Amino acid sequence: MGLEKLHPFDAGKWGKVINFLKEEKLLSDGMLVEAREASEEDLLVVHTRRYLNELKFLFERVEGICRATIIDLDAHQGNGHERDFMGDRRVYIMDVYNRHIYPGDRFAKEAIRRKVELEWGTEDEEYLEKVERNVRRSLQEHLPDVVVYNAGTDVLEGDRLGGLSISPAGIVKRDEVVFRLVRAHDIPILMVTSGGYQKRTARIIADSILNLHDLGLIGPEFPSVSAQSSHIPLLPCAVP
Numbered sequence: 302m303g304l305e306k307l308h309p310f311d312a313g314k315w316g317k318v319i320n321f322l323k324e325e326k327l328l329s330d331g332m333l334v335e336a337r338e339a340s341e342e343d344l345l346v347v348h349t350r351r352y353l354n355e356l357k358f359l360f361e362r363v364e365g366i367c368r369a370t371i372i373d374l375d376a377h378q379g380n381g382h383e384r385d386f387m388g389d390r391r392v393y394i395m396d397v398y399n400r401h402i403y404p405g406d407r408f409a410k411e412a413i414r415r416k417v418e419l420e421w422g423t424e425d426e427e428y429l430e431k432v433e434r435n436v437r438r439s440l441q442e443h444l445p446d447v448v449v450y451n452a453g454t455d456v457l458e459g460d461r462l463g464g465l466s467i468s469p470a471g472i473v474k475r476d477e478v479v480f481r482l483v484r485a486h487d488i489p490i491l492m493v494t495s496g497g498y499q500k501r502t503a504r505i506i507a508d509s510i511l512n513l514h515d516l517g518l519i520g521p522e523f524p525s526v527s528a529q530s531s532h533i534p535l536l537p538c539a540v541p
Contacts, residue, residue: 310496310497311497311498311499311500311503313503314497314502314503314506315494315503317503317504317507318494318503318506318507318510319333321504321507322510322511325511327510327511365446366446366447367391368391368443368444368446369391369392369393369445369446369447369449370392370393370394370395370439370440370443370445370447370448370449371386371392371393371396371448371449372395372436372439372448372450372479373394373395373396373398373451373453374397374432374451374453374456374475374479375398375452375453375455375456375495375496376398376399376456376460376462376464376465376496377398377399377402377403377404377453377455377462377496378396378398378404378405378406378409378410379394379396379398379409379451380404380409380410382394383396383406383411383412384406384408384409384412386412387409387411387412388412393414393415393443393445394412394413394414394415395413395414395415395436395439396416396417397417397432397435398417398418398419399418399419399420399423399463399464399465400418400419400420401420401421401464402462402463402464414439414442414443415435415438415439415442417431417432417435419431419465421464422464422465422466423466423467424466424467424468424471425467425468425470425471428456428465428467428471428475429471429478432475432479433478433482436478436479436483437482440482440483440486440488444486444488445488446488447488447489447490447491448483448488448489448490448491449490449493450483450490450491450492450493451493451495452475452479452492452493452494452495452506453494453495453496453497454472454494454496454497454499454502454506455496455498456472456475457469457497457502457505459499460498460499461498462496462498463496463498469501469505469508472505473505473508473509473512476509476513477509477512477513477516480513480518481518484518494506
């Protein structure tokens, strides 16, 4: 109904990314996975713990997943997952964010194992150096079975809500750095695209995915971790 035009977030961003990747012949309709209606069992798994706590669901349903790392590079502090996993030593959280913007959740910060607070207008050189150094150290401190990578594009220069100044090329390079470091350890990585409040972010996300594919960092040759393919009930890994 046009209501999305009244909000700074581009609600059609992900559809645009898919279309860009189809135009580049990287994706086809047959490669897309449609969401399935959740069973009662799945809903109970989600709602008997904390609200929409997908990673704990992952621990309980996917064989071999006992330790996870969240690499959160959205411009905002990830206080939601930080509160969800407060005190859960299975989950290592690295968060890189603009220290001056929402949410500024002091309590949630206690869950961050590697915290990188940025100043207004941080640019490519400083940003990429901090990302690479801290991702490397995170993987040294806690080698996980899976990495969840929050690849927010609200770090892009000109984003009034993010307040940082990372170029489109800097975002593509950032994603490449994260994938190179994680894949060097043969760790599965799940990338979510998250925030980004400018119309041009869809093209940047598509360019980044194409770059990862061209560099051989993503593709069908890499094994995937899928909760949908696990039909055997599994006990959760013990919480240290």
